[in-house]
Amino acid sequence: MKKNWYLNKSNKYNKNKKQINLLLTSLAFFSIFLLSVSFVSAVEFEMKSEYKQGEALLAKLSxxxxxxxxxxxxxxxxxxVRIGMDHEVAKIGEDFYIFASLIGKKPxxxxxxxxxxxxxxxxxxIEEPLTKNFTIVEEFADFSxxxxxxxxxxxxxxxxxxxxxNSIDLSLQVSTVSGNEGGLKEYEEGEEYIISVLPGEKTIDFELGSDVRSSIKNIKLKSVNQNYTIPLSIFVDSEKEVSEGxxxxxxxxxxxxxxxxxxxSNLTKKVYIYNTGTAKLSDVEVSLSESLKPYFQLSEDTFGQILPEDNANFDLKIVSGGEQSFSGKMNVVTAEGVSDSIKVSLKIEEGYEPKQTEQQQDITTDETCEEAGGKVCVGEEECDGEYIxxxxxxxxxxxxxEPGQSSYGKLIGWAIVLVIIAAVAWFFFKKYKKPSKPVDLLKIASGKKSFKNAGKKTDKK
Known part of the structure; x- marks a missing residue:
């Protein structure tokens, strides 16, 4: 009996030990996961680690x-050793792309x-440089x-x-990433086209159709051993869009x-340009008044296009100096000739302590206002909550x-209305109420006397 008790005790101890070890192992893996997540860069730098001779280098940064x-x-x-290499960089949509030809570069x-x-x-x-290593191998690419x-x-x-x-066959396909589909005359989306290319160069022509609209697409060129995906941003002429209403x-x-x-001190504010129309905005430029330039810096001052129901945004970095106050304007103009501006005022005070609301970061979301459960205030309306x-x-x-309106103000307003209604009702009640019959005290007294005498006569009988 005693032996069984020790066995049970031992089994229970081993079971608990296994559970503890399992828990510790899980915690260790979870800690490693958190550490790995915390050190992931905020920038995604996508490119191949290995290229063939003559291949084109394509990189994407987000x-x-x-x-x-x-x-x-x-x-x-x-x-x-630093080397010269012709390259290009551009922004397509929200991402940046780098292109370089590796023709002539040795393994x-x-x-x-x-x-x-x-x-x-x-x-x-973060102001650290971004680096990517890659290797050029002995093998030659099919095409560049x-x-x-x-x-x-x-x-x-x-x-x-x-x-x-020798001759090679290339597969060509077009797909839309954002915006309207179609728009290329000879290449329909979802279809595969085979193009035969003799040794040397061949030019592929792309003609925009009458139904083209502003959009971002991918053109995929593929051989047996190689493929490229080329991002394409199409800007429709603004005059054409205006003519269509x-x-x-x-x-x-x-x-x-x-x-x-x-x-x-330093401060960074977020500024958004919202396309509220039905036509795209192209070649959008942002500028500052001369009075603001010594203290304000724009993270970006040009945008290729802003599609309807979309936005472009940038950071406005402010670096203060000594005590002073000044104001100016931030101007935005588009290639279509539409312009607007906002007033910018800055007061620099020694010993000023920013409020908690001033230190909070601007709230942003990829959802529309409706999806986020919000409303767009118009005219002179003010928001009693927070803006995002x-x-x-x-x-x-x-x-x-409206300015000055609040739930408290509405209550006071209704209270005043009720007081006015009560006063009017009391006035009419007093004015039109039928007067009561006056009380005749002599008649009442006379009546009591007759009643007493009548009682006495009855007693005598």
Missing amino acids: GQFTKTPAEGIIEFFRGH DNYSVVIDDIKYRHQGEM INKGFISTKDDFTITVDNLKD KITAFDIAPTELDLTMPTN FAKNQFCCIGTCS
Whole structure:
């Protein structure tokens, strides 16, 4: 009996030990996962790690840049030696693309470094360069291309270079990433087209159709051993859209910036340009008054296009100096001739302590205002909740009301109305009420006397 008790006790101990070990193992893996997540870069830098000789290098960068790769310095290295390499960089949609031809580059270890850029990670500003290593191998590519991305409002071409000694067949497919489908005359979406290419170069022509609309597409060129995906951004001529009844309009949010800062400090504010019309906005330029330029910096000042129901946004970085106050304007103008501006005021005070609301980061969302459960305040209406930067509008999460109106004010208003109604009712009641019959005290007294005498006569009988 005693032996069984020890066995049960031992089994129970071993079982608990296994559970503890399992728990510790799970915690260890979870800790490693958290550490790995926390060190993931806020910028995604996508490109191949291995290229064939003659192949075209295509890279894609996504992230919250305040100083973009288009503004930075892009350098290429062979081993540790910097080399010259023709390259291009452009923004298509929300992403940045880098294109470089590797024709003439020998097999070796290479790297691309993007310096002098700034981007956000977990609320902090990062100014470290981005680096990607890649290798060029001995094998030759099937073909190369002369463009890694295309941004156009007109017909365009892509030149492919067959690096083989024999003819090759290329597969061509077109797909839409955002915006309207279709628009390329000879290449329908969802279809595969075979193009035969002799050794050397061949130019592929693309003609825009009459039904073309602003959109972002992918053109995929593929051989047996190789493929390229080329992003295409199409800008439709604004005159064509206007002739079809399109409306060109936009809003700037916030509608005014009235800032107060302590001396020798930094502040960053988010500014959105919302396309509120039905036509796309093209070649959007942002500028500041001369009085603001010494203290204000724009993370971006040009945008290729802003589609309807969409936005472009940038950071406005403010660096304060000594005590002073000044104001100016931020101006936005488009290629269509539409312009608007907002007033920007800055007061710099020594010893000023920012309020908690001033230190909070701007709230942004990829949802529309309706999807986020908000409303768009119009005219002079004010939001009694908080504003967020939604995808399509500067959005109020709360109630929109006229200036000075509030739930308390509404209660007072209704109370005043009720008092007026009560006063009017009392006036009419007093004026038209039928007067009561006056009381005749002598008659009442006389009646009592008769009653007493009548009682006495009855007693005598």
